Amino acid sequence: MRKNITLYTIVMIIMLSVTISIFSLYNLRKTGIKSAIHNAQSISEVVKSGLTAHMINGNMQDVDTFINSASNIKNVEQLWLVRSKFVNEQFASSHLKNPPRDDFDKKALATGKMQYKIEEEITSTTVRVTIPYNAVAEKGIDCLKCHQVEQGTTLGAVSIVLDISTIKEIGIESIYVITVLILTTIILFILVSRRLISPYLRLFDKFKININQATHGRFKGIVPPSGLSAEMIHITEDYNNLIQSFKDTAVDIDKKLQGFVGFKASNKNRNPLKDSKEIIDNLSNLYQFKKQIELDNTKEEIYDRLAEVLRNKFNLKNFSFVEIDMKKHKMTTMKQCGESLYCDETLKNNPEVCRAARTKSDVMSVQFHNTCPHFESDKLYYCFNVDITQSLYLIINCVCDTQEELEELKEKTVFIKSYLKESVPSIEVKLLMNALQESAFTDGLTGLYNxxxxxxxxxxxxxxxxxxxxxxxxxxxxxxxxxxxxxxxxxxxxxxxxxxxxxxxxxxxxxxxxxxxxxxxxxxxxxxxxxxxxxxxxxxxxxxxxxxxxxxxxxxxxxxxxxxxxxxxxxxxxxxxxxxxxxxxxxxxxxxxxxxxxxxxxxxxxxxxxxxxx
Missing domain, CATH: 3.30.70.270 (Reverse transcriptase/Diguanylate cyclase domain)
Incomplete structure (x- = not known):
C-alpha cells in the first residue's frame, strides 16, 4: 500500500508538472506571437512614416537605403515593400515597382487586412507578417493629395519576417527548470513521506492484515507504530477494544451453539464465525425439515425426504436405509442410493448379526483391521444406528471411495445425526399408525388379515x-x-x-x-x-x-x-x-x-x- 501511495503521488506530481509546463509553453508561444505581430505593426508604422517623408521631400531614390536600414532592426530577418497596382500605374516612370512576391502578399493587397503566419522548424521559429497601407485622409496625413485613389484603397504593404526563436529557447529553459523542480519535489516528498506519512502507512498495513485475519476467525489487536498523532493512537485503541469485544462475543456464541448441537471442533485454527454460521444454517434447515416430515403421510415419504437431504446437503452418493427388527428377526431395505449395503446377503438371513444394531452404536471403517466382518467389500463405510423402538433399528449404511471422503463424512456426522434424531419421532408415529391400522385389519390369533x-x-x-x-x-x-x-x-x-x-x-x-x-x-x-x-x-x-x-x-x-x-x-x-x-x-x-x-x-x-x- 505504501509503495502504491508513493507511486501514485509521484505520478500525480509529474502529470501536474507536465500539464503546467505544456500550459506555460503554450502561453509563452502565444504571447511571443502577439509580441511579434505588435513589433511588426510598430516597424510597419516606422516604414510608413519614412516612406511618407521621402515622398514629401522628393527623395524617393533613397527608399531602398531606408528599407535596408529598417531590415537591420533586431530579430528582423527580412523586410520588403510591396506596391499595389494603383501606385504602379500612377508612378509608371518610377523604378520602384515592388510587385508582390507571393500569394501571401497578394492576399494582403486584395483584402486590405493584415496577414500573418508562423513557420516552425526544429531549431528556429519565424513569424511572417504582411501589413497593408490603406489610403486615408486624416489630419497630418492625407494620402489622397498624392495618390489618385479613393479613401480606403490599399496602396501597398510591408512584409516582415521576424525571428522568435528566443521564445523556444525560453521554453526549453522552462522545461529544464520544471524538470529540476519535479525531481526536487519528488525527493522532498519521499523524504517527508518517510518521516511523516510512513507511520500512517504502516498502521494502514496492520489494519489490512488484522481485518483479513479477523474474517478467518483470528482476532488480534494492533500495536500502533511510533510517530502517530494522539488521535490515531486513540482510534487504534478503539479498534483493539472492538476486536476484543467481537472476539469474546463470537467465541461465546460459537461455544453455546456447539453445546446446543453437540458439536466439538477439533481444529485449533478453526473459524468460529464460519462454524457458527454453518450451525445456524443447519438449525434453520433442520427446523424446515422437521416441519415437512410432520406433514408426510408414511414413513417411506420420510425416508425419501431424508435421502434427499443426505444427497443434496451432505453430498453423499452411496447409502442405504435398512430396518432391522430384532423381535421378528427381519431385515427390510427401505431405500438404496448408489452402490452400498455390501452386507445385504448376510443380513437377509441373519439380521441380528448387524454390528450397528447389535451394539446400538455407529460402526465405521478403521485402518489395519475390519470393524464389521460382514461388510464384504474393500471400500470404506460408516453405518449410523438409529433406535426407532426397543426392537426396531434404522441402519444407514454409507459407502465412501476414499479415506478423504470418509473423513469429510465424519466431520458431518453431528449434523447428519441431528436430522436422524428429528426423524425418529415422526417415524415412530407412522409406525404406531401402521400398528393401529394393522390391528384393525388383522386377526389377533393368526396374524392374517380379517x-x-x-x-x-x-x-x-x-x-x-x-x-x-x-x-x-x-x-x-x-x-x-x-x-x-x-x-x-x-x-x-x-x-x-x-x-x-x-x-x-x-x-x-x-x-x-x-x-x-x-x-x-x-x-x-x-x-x-x-x-x-x-x-x-x-x-x-x-x-x-x-x-x-x-x-x-x-x-x-x-x-x-x-x-x-x-x-x-x-x-x-x-x-x-x-x-x-x-x-x-x-x-x-x-x-x-x-x-x-x-x-x-x-x-x-x-x-x-x-x-x-x-
Whole structure:
C-alpha cells in the first residue's frame, strides 16, 4: 500500500508538472506571437512614416537605403515593400515597382487586412507578417493629395519576417527548470513521506492484515507504530477494544451453539464465525425439515425426504436405509442410493448379526483391521444406528471411495445425526399408525388379515384388476371337524391348530396372494393373477396335502393331524360381482364338506340348485 501511495503521488506530481509546463509553453508561444505581430505593426508604422517623408521631400531614390536600414532592426530577418497596382500605374516612370512576391502578399493587397503566419522548424521559429497601407485622409496625413485613389484603397504593404526563436529557447529553459523542480519535489516528498506519512502507512498495513485475519476467525489487536498523532493512537485503541469485544462475543456464541448441537471442533485454527454460521444454517434447515416430515403421510415419504437431504446437503452418493427388527428377526431395505449395503446377503438371513444394531452404536471403517466382518467389500463405510423402538433399528449404511471422503463424512456426522434424531419421532408415529391400522385389519390369533381388511382392500383391488384384465381365484377353506378339537383338547390346542394352518398357508402361497381369516375355522385365499382354474386347483391341492401331512404336538407326546376342505370360484369368469364369487366359493366349499371332506371342489352352476333345495 505504501509503495502504491508513493507511486501514485509521484505520478500525480509529474502529470501536474507536465500539464503546467505544456500550459506555460503554450502561453509563452502565444504571447511571443502577439509580441511579434505588435513589433511588426510598430516597424510597419516606422516604414510608413519614412516612406511618407521621402515622398514629401522628393527623395524617393533613397527608399531602398531606408528599407535596408529598417531590415537591420533586431530579430528582423527580412523586410520588403510591396506596391499595389494603383501606385504602379500612377508612378509608371518610377523604378520602384515592388510587385508582390507571393500569394501571401497578394492576399494582403486584395483584402486590405493584415496577414500573418508562423513557420516552425526544429531549431528556429519565424513569424511572417504582411501589413497593408490603406489610403486615408486624416489630419497630418492625407494620402489622397498624392495618390489618385479613393479613401480606403490599399496602396501597398510591408512584409516582415521576424525571428522568435528566443521564445523556444525560453521554453526549453522552462522545461529544464520544471524538470529540476519535479525531481526536487519528488525527493522532498519521499523524504517527508518517510518521516511523516510512513507511520500512517504502516498502521494502514496492520489494519489490512488484522481485518483479513479477523474474517478467518483470528482476532488480534494492533500495536500502533511510533510517530502517530494522539488521535490515531486513540482510534487504534478503539479498534483493539472492538476486536476484543467481537472476539469474546463470537467465541461465546460459537461455544453455546456447539453445546446446543453437540458439536466439538477439533481444529485449533478453526473459524468460529464460519462454524457458527454453518450451525445456524443447519438449525434453520433442520427446523424446515422437521416441519415437512410432520406433514408426510408414511414413513417411506420420510425416508425419501431424508435421502434427499443426505444427497443434496451432505453430498453423499452411496447409502442405504435398512430396518432391522430384532423381535421378528427381519431385515427390510427401505431405500438404496448408489452402490452400498455390501452386507445385504448376510443380513437377509441373519439380521441380528448387524454390528450397528447389535451394539446400538455407529460402526465405521478403521485402518489395519475390519470393524464389521460382514461388510464384504474393500471400500470404506460408516453405518449410523438409529433406535426407532426397543426392537426396531434404522441402519444407514454409507459407502465412501476414499479415506478423504470418509473423513469429510465424519466431520458431518453431528449434523447428519441431528436430522436422524428429528426423524425418529415422526417415524415412530407412522409406525404406531401402521400398528393401529394393522390391528384393525388383522386377526389377533393368526396374524392374517380379517374380513374388515377384505372390505377395504376390494375397493382398490377390483378396479385395478379390471384395468389390468387379470383373474382372481378365490379359495374358501374350512378345517374339517374343528369343533371336535376344541371339545376334546380344549381351546388352547384349537388355537394352536389354527396358527399352524395359518403358517402352512403363508408358506404355500405367494407373497402377492392375500390370506384372510374369514371367521372361526374358515379362511379365504385370493390367488392374484392366476392363469386358469387348473393352476388354482393345483395350489389348493398343495395346501390340502401339506395340512394333511402336518403333525401338531398336543401334549404328552401325542400328535394330531387335520384335514381341510376347499371351494374354488373364479373372478370374473364365474361372475363380475365379487360378492357373488365369494358366495359361489362358499357353495363349492359346502359341496366339498358334504361329499366327504378333505377335498377341493370347483364351483359349478348346478351346485346352486342343490344347495337351495337342501
Amino acid at each position: 374380513r374388515k381388511f377384505l372390505e377395504e382392500y376390494t375397493k382398490k383391488m377390483l378396479p385395478q384388476v379390471k384395468r389390468d384384465g387379470t383373474n382372481i381365484a378365490l379359495l374358501m377353506l374350512d378345517m374339517d371337524h374343528f369343533k371336535a378339537v376344541n371339545d376334546e383338547y380344549g381351546h388352547d390346542i384349537g388355537d394352536k391348530v389354527l396358527k399352524e394352518l395359518a403358517r402352512i398357508l403363508n408358506e404355500t402361497v405367494r407373497e402377492s396372494d392375500i390370506i384372510i381369516r374369514y371367521g372361526g375355522e374358515e379362511f379365504m385365499i385370493l390367488l392374484m393373477g392366476v392363469n386358469s382354474d387348473e393352476d388354482a386347483l393345483s395350489v389348493a391341492r398343495k395346501i390340502g396335502d401339506k395340512v394333511r401331512e402336518n403333525e401338531i404336538d398336543v401334549y404328552a407326546g401325542n400328535k394330531l393331524k387335520k384335514t381341510v376342505s376347499l371351494g374354488l370360484s373364479m373372478y370374473p369368469e364365474d361372475s363380475t360381482s365379487f360378492e357373488t364369487v365369494i358366495k359361489n366359493a362358499d357353495i363349492a366349499l359346502y359341496e366339498a364338506k358334504n361329499s366327504g371332506r378333505d377335498k377341493v371342489v370347483r364351483f359349478k352352476e348346478e351346485q346352486v340348485s342343490s344347495v337351495d333345495l337342501f
